[in-house]
Amino acid sequence: MLKRLLLTFAGTLLVLSTAARAEVDENYSVVLLTENFPPYNMAINGKNFAQEDNIDGIAADIVREMFKRAGIKYSLTLRFPWDRIYKLALEKPDYGVFVTARLPEREQLFKWVGPIGPDDWVLLAKSDSPITLGSLEQAKQYKIGAYKGDAIAEYLTQHKLEPITALRDQENAKKLESGQIDLWASGDPAGRYLAKQEGVSGLKTVLRFNSAELFLALNKDVPDEVVQKLQAALEQMRAEGFVDDILNSYL
Structure with missing residues (x-):
């Protein structure tokens, strides 16, 4: 009887856990930060603060499409200075920053998606x-x-x-x-x-x-599944010529 109760309890926990995970997945969102770094990311009005559609650039366009294809929600803010937004992405769960060089000393600090382009x-x-x-x-x-x-x-x-x-x-x-x-x-x-x-x-x-290559750097708390979906979307975009088309549209 006790064994049956324990199994029932365990089963209930599994169902609740799965339901909670599904809810998190559906509502999961990444807070994306960027800076003025033409032509990769820049405020349309040239100022040091912008949000969402008021940000354009090669990387901004690529990252938007990447998240759209991966089905991952996000918010996007451009602000200053770089040191501040880099630190936020490093310390805050579910934050990301772009574009930044994937240097050996940074390798273990983030989860990476890219490359988005050269620098x-x-x-x-x-x-x-x-x-x-x-x-x-x-x-x-x-x-x-x-x-x-x-x-x-x-x-x-x-x-x-x-x-x-x-x-x-x-x-x-x-x-x-x-x-x-x-x-x-x-x-x-x-x-x-x-x-x-x-x-x-x-x-x-x-x-x-x-030579260096620029990436989206995601906080280490971001689920691996999210990183994998974004990387797969980027690779598909590159194979289709989407990335080159965006690059050429700015240059």
Whole structure:
């Protein structure tokens, strides 16, 4: 009799547990955070706070479609500074942040979905430039423009190059076009996007000196099933050409 009661009780708990899990699955939602990082994510009004449809960019469009296909609910907010939203995603259950580089020191801190796109460091030149480079060392003879305070500018300085820095990276597109600089050290695709915003096109990459890929980083509390669904959706989107179409629409 006792054994039968225990089995009945256990069965009831299993049913309740399954029902609760189904309810959680149906109502589960991820809090997504991002920053102004054109052309991947940016506020339509250019400010440092935006929500939902007031955010666009390559990554924002890809992430929205990814969640839609996976059938996962979410909210999306763009805010500043990056350190704050990164910390929230690291510490708060069911939070995520994008886009960010998947570095070895971060590997165990999050669950990852991606890659969403590249974040390479490049030297850009005008389309008719005769400059060819095999290494960063060979670039020392040229005038190189960079963004003041940016990691790329600091990297060049550390490697004994002396970049001519600008307060806004897009200023370098005009400098390159006018011949004030020979090369522009920027991110890819960020540099090409900023150049397009300034009416400058046809730039070519003469050297790619650092490569990284950008991901959606999810708090470790996010269920594995959710991560797997999102990754599967992204891979399907990439196979269909959706990811390339989004990338090309901004560049």
